[in-house]
Amino acid sequence: MAAVIERIDSLEQTVQDFVRNADVQFNRLYNSQLQTEAELRLFKDEMRVFKDEMRVFKDEMRDFKDETRRQLREMNKKWGELSNKLGTLVEDLVAPSLPRIIEERLNEPAYDLMVRLKRRLPDGRVKEFDALVVTPDCVCLNSTKATLRSGDVDGFVADIAEFRTFFPEHDALPLVGILASLSVEKNVLTYAEKQGFLVLAVGDELMEVKNRPGFEPRRW
Template sequence: MERLEDRVERLEKLGELLVREMLDFKLWASRMIAEGERRLEEYRREVDRQIKEYKEETDRKIAEYRAETDRQIREHKEETRNQIRENNKRWGELANKLGTIVEDIIYPAFRPVVRKYFGCEPEKTYMRLEYTNRQKDIYEEFDAVAVCEDKVFLLEVKSTPREKHIEEFKEKAKRFLEYFPEFTGKKLILIMASLSFNEGFVKQLSKANIYAMAYREWEYMDILNFEEVNV
């Protein structure tokens, strides 16, 4: 029969073994949990890295697409502008040869230019306004006239502008007021128009307080010296 001392000793050994196994299990479980957390963190970092790479790649492709689209738009705009310039130049040359520069090019732009720069809506516009006095044998034609409430615009068209045309235009403006006294109460504004002017001629017009109207870079008819004229 087993002695009490032996039984107690055996139970103590079993208890010690159980404690060691429990400690080993806790250590193993802690290691497994730590390993799981480590792997989970690695997985999260890998997912974040892939998301970041995907986002960077997507952003790069979007930026490249936008850059390419912008480049194509700029090229298309420039091609369109060049085509407009070329068409305007050819049309102007043809109108010049046919003698229809006033009807085809200058007159259609006259009213918009007056509205844009002088802030008034013409009440009336005339193309090739004629004055005739048979008794005095006088006939004179004015290329274009626009009448606003307090202003009247006299436009002279020259296919080949010359320096002498400036003084001739000023004298013609005096006769205009003599021929049409109904405009004497309005401010007279002189505009000389052509397909193009060289810079020196524009400066001469500015000194004479005459506006220069021509193609701006062969794109559209415009006043080239609005700030320089003092009227």
């Protein structure tokens, strides 16, 4: 459905370009000495009708696009709920979205994606992380919860503090924390941003960033 929305956007732009060009052509014709006043008046009336019809068409396309986007979000949400029941939320929705989001928001190529990292230390301590993406300049660590709460944000801060103890091979790069969930309440999102985390939830393209525009995540 995302491809359908893109095609509708392209169609709307084509219509706008056509109307704009028609206006230019009309102005040229209107100012021409070679046309009779009656012809110009008729052409002007036809253009008015055409522009009214195009306005209705654009409104209908906008409504259709909004409905398509709503259906897409609803489908992704249901898929997320099913994945959560199956215990595959990370694999089905979050992990496939991480490289795209990291490249878009951090301008970093994601060349190494690992899911369900688990390591045991010689002293018997065990730690598991949901997903990890390595870029040339940072490490992006993900924690995914079906329902994200403020306590999960605090827990992720503690996880990050322990990460390099379990994975010292990533000591050289700064770390970016990414929290993901099916949906995020505003107060939890605000709290997560204060801690410096990117926050993801179900959107048009599986998962989408919920942080405010221009938000820059903390490098740990």
